[in-house]
Amino acid sequence: MVPIVSIVGKSGSGKTTLLEKVIAELTRRGYTVGVIKHDAHGFEIDHEGKDSWRHKNAGARTVALSSPEKFAVIKEVSPEWPPERIIASYLSDVDVVVTEGFKKSAFPKIEVVRKANSTRPVCGNDKRLMAFAADFKVSNKFPVFKLEDYKGVATLIEKEIITKHKAAGISLIVDGQKIELKPFIENLIKDGVTGMIKSLKGCSGAKEIELRIRQAEPVVRVTSRKK
Amino acid sequence: MVPIVSIVGKSGSGKTTLLEKVIAELTRRGYTVGVIKHDAHGFEIDHEGKDSWRHKNAGARTVALSSPEKFAVIKEVSPEWPPERIIASYLSDVDVVVTEGFKKSAFPKIEVVRKANSTRPVCGNDKRLMAFAADFKVSNKFPVFKLEDYKGVATLIEKEIITKHKAAGISLIVDGQKIELKPFIENLIKDGVTGMIKSLKGCSGAKEIELRIRQAEPVVRVTSRKK
Numbered sequence: 001m002v003p004i005v006s007i008v009g010k011s012g013s014g015k016t017t018l019l020e021k022v023i024a025e026l027t028r029r030g031y032t033v034g035v036i037k038h039d040a041h042g043f044e045i046d047h048e049g050k051d052s053w054r055h056k057n058a059g060a061r062t063v064a065l066s067s068p069e070k071f072a073v074i075k076e077v078s079p080e081w082p083p084e085r086i087i088a089s090y091l092s093d094v095d096v097v098v099t100e101g102f103k104k105s106a107f108p109k110i111e112v113v114r115k116a117n118s119t120r121p122v123c124g125n126d127k128r129l130m131a132f133a134a135d136f137k138v139s140n141k142f143p144v145f146k147l148e149d150y151k152g153v154a155t156l157i158e159k160e161i162i163t164k165h166k167a168a169g170i171s172l173i174v175d176g177q178k179i180e181l182k183p184f185i186e187n188l189i190k191d192g193v194t195g196m197i198k199s200l201k202g203c204s205g206a207k208e209i210e211l212r213i214r215q216a217e218p219v220v221r222v223t224s225r226k227k
Numbered sequence: 228m229v230p231i232v233s234i235v236g237k238s239g240s241g242k243t244t245l246l247e248k249v250i251a252e253l254t255r256r257g258y259t260v261g262v263i264k265h266d267a268h269g270f271e272i273d274h275e276g277k278d279s280w281r282h283k284n285a286g287a288r289t290v291a292l293s294s295p296e297k298f299a300v301i302k303e304v305s306p307e308w309p310p311e312r313i314i315a316s317y318l319s320d321v322d323v324v325v326t327e328g329f330k331k332s333a334f335p336k337i338e339v340v341r342k343a344n345s346t347r348p349v350c351g352n353d354k355r356l357m358a359f360a361a362d363f364k365v366s367n368k369f370p371v372f373k374l375e376d377y378k379g380v381a382t383l384i385e386k387e388i389i390t391k392h393k394a395a396g397i398s399l400i401v402d403g404q405k406i407e408l409k410p411f412i413e414n415l416i417k418d419g420v421t422g423m424i425k426s427l428k429g430c431s432g433a434k435e436i437e438l439r440i441r442q443a444e445p446v447v448r449v450t451s452r453k454k
Contacts, residue, residue: 016278020285027286034289035282041294051243051327055262058247059254062261062318067268068307073317074299081298090300090317091289092439100278173437174430181427189423190440196416200408203401206442210400212319213417213436 002034002087003096003165005130005157008103008123009112014147015100018112018133021150022157023098029154031162034094036083038101083107084178088171093208096162108161110153113138131156229261229314230323230392232357232384235330235350236339241374242327245339245360248377249384250325256381258389261321263310265328310334311405315398320435323389335388337380340365358383 007022009015023033052063052074064073073090083105087097099107103122111123113134121138123129131143133153138144145152170190172179181189193211197203234249236242250260279290279301291300300317310332314324326334330349338350340361348365350356358370360380365371372379397417399406408416420438424430 016281020281023282023285023287032288033286034291035279035287036291036293037278037282039292039294051264052262054243054247055250055264058250059260060250060262061259061321064261064263064313064317065266066263066307066310066313067266069305070301070303071308071313072299072301073313074297076297078296080293080295083293086291086293086298086300088439089437090291092441094288169441171437171439172424174424174427174433175435177429179427179430185427189420189438192423193416193420193438194440194442196419197399197401200401200406200412202404203406206401208402208442209438209440210316210398211416211420211436211438211440212315212398213421213438214319214396215421215434 002092002094003161004083004087004099004107005096005161006099006102006105006107006109007112008101008109010118010122012117013112013114014117015112018147018150018153019098019100022154025150025154026096026098026157029158031095031158032093034087034091034097036086036091036097036099036102038083038099040101085173085176088173088178092171092210096157098157110156112147114147130160229319229321230388231310231314231326231334232323232388233326233329233332233334233336234339235328235336237345237349239344240339240341241344242339245374245377245380246325246327249381252377252381253323253325253384256385258322258385259320261314261318261324263313263318263324263326263329265310265326267328312400312403315400315405319398319437323384325384337383339374341374357387 007015007019023035026033052065056063056074062073062075064071083099083102091097106128108128108130109123109126110130111121111132113121113132115136121132124139129142131145132138133145133147135147170186172181193209194206197206197209234242234246250262253260279292283290283301289300289302291298310326310329318324333355335355335357336350336353337358337360338348338356340348340359342363348359351366356369358372359365360372360374362374397413399408421433421436424433424436
């Protein structure tokens with residue numbers, strides 16, 4: 001539902017630096033931005049010995065930290081959640097999500113290429129490639145922004161990604177799977193549910209509705225006893 | 228919707244250690260456990276200079292990290308989100324949430340008291356206090372578990388919190404506010420939406436439904452230009 005664009009490129013090309021500047025520029029232009037960074041090698045955010053690490057190590061599936069300014073949620077998953085699912089569940093309240101490093105995804109992409117690092121792009125034949133950001137003329141086929149032209153990249157994202165996306169819509173996840181809906185069904189569900197909710201006290205102006213339903217079932221206990 | 232219990236107590240009483248053992252014990256008994264730790268003084272999870280720090284510092288509202296085994300989401304909020312909202316949005320898939328440190332919340336509570344630390348409990352008059360875990364007879368009014376009796380505490384949570392909670396139910400958040408529903412309305416929405424969703428291809432056995440609806444509205448741009 002939230003529009004997505006991915007910044008891709010070889011390790012060391014300068015993805016993070018460009019992304020940082022593009023985030024700042026889009027934020028300056030009034031958009032709220034979410035980011036997902038993909039790290040195939042894993043990351044350490046809850047360090048050994050810290051409370052969050054201890055709780056997760058004890059078996060907690062999800063550990064959250066809450067403070068007056070921010071909160072963090074760390075969740076064990078297996079297999080890896082696709083970015084679409086992370087976005088639907090955790091980043092649905094931003095105007096645009098910029099991802100870093102999902103080079104095999106089906107998201108529209110901007111590839112960063114830096115001559116001193118490598119002259120061969122990784123997504124040159126990707127159908128979703130929109131442009132390059134490079135310090136040389138890496139392609140004749142695609143627009144090539146200068147590496148430092150974060151404003152140009154931000155404008156491309158603004159025009160092609162943010163304003164073209166459908167601001168309204170619904171996201172439906174059933175038992176952890178995202179369900180694709182045809183427009184007719186989407187409208188049926190949207191209008192039906194919105195109609196129900198808007199008639200509730202205090203909800204007549206509802207702009208964003210989140211509904212979770214869990215069917216009754218006995219809590220399954222897997223008991224293991226030592227003999 | 229997910230049942231909640233809070234481990235409270237003065238700083239240094241041993242909350243984290245007890246919580247760690249209770250999590251491990253509940254996990255051993257087959258439950259999935261989520262944790263929220265409250266830190267009034269803030270926490271540092273994304274360290275200066277790290278990519279996630281750089282992105283958030285550049286203005287990203289929400290930053291996620293994804294790897295094959297886990298993901299993490301860090302979100303700026305102001306004012307602080309109540310734990311109920313964090314749970315409804317981010318921890319709805321566990322059997323029980325154990326929180327640490329929300330001593331002013333309305334959750335059922337277990338207070339940890341350690342003589343060498345302090346002999347005066349902080350929640351002695353709290354209506355939601357269920358029990359103490361202490362190394363002395365801190366109360367005649369409430370059950371007192373020994374500090375090391377994490378199995379007893381786990382059994383209390385299992386009996387009084389997990390099995391008593393309503394396994395089925397719905398959670399509705401409209402424009403960021405949790406909406407309390409009367410049972411009749413809750414059933415009306417639950418049955419209406421479940422009926423719609425179950426008729427979709429592949430959804431007939433739906434046990435857990437997550438639906439998000441965003442109404443159409445133009446993306447608002449706050450443009451600031453330097454003169």
